[in-house]
Amino acid sequence: MEVPGGFSLHGLLDYDTLITADEFDFDELLDRARAELRAFDGRVDAIIAHWDFPTSVLVPILADEFGLPSPSLESVLKNEHKYWSRVLQRESVPECVPDFCAFDPFDPDALDKIDIPFPFWVKPIKSHSSQLGFEVTDAEVFATAIDRIRAEIGRIADPFDRALERVDVPEEIRVAGGRTCLAEQVVTGTQAAPEGTMFRGEYHVHGLFDMRKDATGHSFAHLDYPARTVPEDVQQHMIDVTERYLRHTGYDNGCFNSEFMWDAETGKLWLIEVNTRISQSHSDLFAKVDGSSNHGVAIDIALGDRPRMPHRKGEFAVAAQCMVPRYEDGIVRAVPGEADIAALQRRFPGTVVHIEVQPGERLSDLPNQDSYRYKLATLYIGAPDADELERRYREAIDALPFEFAETD
Template sequence: MTQRQKNVFVLGYDKRHAQDIVKIPDADAFCFHPLLRTDEIIHRKNFPIEDKLEKARNVLRRFDGTVDAIICHWDFPATPMAAILCAEFGLLAPSLEAVLKCSHKYWSRLEQQQAAPEATPGFCVVDPFDENAVGKITLDYPFWIKPIKGYGSTLGFRINNTQDLNHALEVIKQKIRRLGDPFNTILGKADLPSELGKVDGNYLIAENLVHGREFAPEGYVQHGKFHVHGVIDMVRDKNHKSFLRYEYPSQAPHRIQDRAIELAEKVFRQIGFDNGCFNMEFFWDEASDDLWIVEINPRISQSHSYQFEMVDGMSNHEIAVHVALGDSPRFEHRTGPRNHAAKFLLRHYTQQDAVVTQAPDDDQLSRLAEAQPDTRVVLMAKKGMRLSDIPDQDPYSYVLAEVNVAGSTQHDMLERYREAITWLPFEFSPLPDEEKS
């Protein structure tokens, strides 16, 4: 007797990532359905949470069949929305509170401090709208400051002195409510502890500056059992602030990876996280041998899918789908066509806006595809647009393109990237005076 296909709804669906979703061994056993498309909920100027939740509910209610699972690979607002919808429709997923203990940066630090105080940097909360905010920060310079809820290093600043801090606070006050207000809508649906007080989505967290080699175990907790299926290196560029690439497999020593995985398990047990996926970022200070927790993301990362496909022969959606259904993932290692793979972020380092006057054309992209069939390019900047139109950038640079490259060795991968970007020319011109803000 033929088993029916399971219906898996993807919160944040688009054609590009749909190609990754079906690259799992038993894709034919599932029927994947859009549950709001990516452009409806991701990288938007505003996030009407209630409207989007109701639209998603209507899709599920009207579906003529069983709703077996909801998955997502995007950050805010998709991950907490998925937790809310799964609870309402009786589907397996972490609780909303467990998701928020990961993604609310202050709440997360409180939980980390309980489970792994030795790996939790010093921190304090900051109200950017408080006239006395500067005087209430308890950390010494330098430190890092960022919103309680953010992603992609948006509105994250390294603070070396009071001048840096005043500048950062002015920028943040103008922009924080875009994510802060909708995050507060999500917080209003959760059972929050008294320790959070008034710390909501429009607050900041200041953290001691930690450094070293950065990497992220990615894994899942299912029926109370903790698993890791891979470790990704998060390599920063020469400015030490912006990410250059996400590389797999990690080159960190195995003993350090094992220590990080042990710490991650302690933290997730403290949080009460179950039946969900995660990636958790760490710094390893090679001089002191200290490990520091950077942050926790309660989901698989779509930025890691290509790497797993190239090296392990299957997308990390194999994990997300089976965890959401409550059965065992069948993730195999090192069965892919390449030994190393990375998602590179081709950046333009400037804090000044500009107009893109040249970008790769179809002919150049086609010739790159012929020369490197495994390489995938996603253009973020296109001819005629302003750099400031690229959404959710860090304060120090603009991502012009995502360049996914694989190779037989790390050296081969890096050489292929250097070759690839010769096919990706960009040029810029200053904004006309009348358009400068």
């Protein structure tokens, strides 16, 4: 695919192989990617990761083998491994780290070894999005969550172990390998996310997002850009904490996005996680507000060039990625058609609609869903101000008809 700037973009492997497959053989994926690159009839100048594991870890390995700019594999794995990352956060930014401990989910006495009071979160040390993440309020909920984790953790954990074999993992981090889980203190507040780059030791943030949760408090309803719910001094604190932590991990020549929770009552700032890539969820929002997708800085970094990003040169003053959720299982009977989407786009120009389900699908069978809701569609909306953005979001949801049959 030709893009502005004289670049040609080519896919490496494919979506079904990297995202929706029932299982991942890490070494086989690596061999297939190598073969595609070697068979390419042209010059390979850069390799860019847009997805979570395994893509995020394949790229530094391939870039190193082909002599291309990239963060080191070890620095990426330090961030991908949730327990290793927490330990490094505690060393570098201890004032922002919730209480946490690692445990083996297959240990029958696991709950007795967790020294965090209810409620707390449990999650694998590696998973997609919020999959297999549960808020645990008592022993019964813990048992239910662990049953689910035991049944499904291997899909990501086993190939993640293959990746971890390529670096020197400290003994205290190993616990149960890729099948290790993390228990974490529940923190509350206003959530926000800086995104930026580290280029040859030069740290820069090019945007900061509000992450607005739905009424359940478990899942995101909006990503809003630019952030407006967090004061500027707190935004700067988020930016500074991210830099201290990334430098401690040795991360360089890559993109990142970090997530924080700010408690306005106490002034406490909590670091949730740091991801070693741009966020695709942010891409259209950057284009709407700043006039260029964040893919531009990802390309710059991957080519070994200083990243460039325009500021407030877009068509809209504010923009949001919005979810169309459903909280109960069901079988999809009908989804919005082309005419429904076209009518919405005429009403609100610039709106992008991605329908995530198809008639006949059962929601609980869909891959890569979080633990508390199903995603029916994703909307990208721009507006001249925040109030108008909120109105457009509400009206857009009402304008997109979905129908479901109940399940037994």
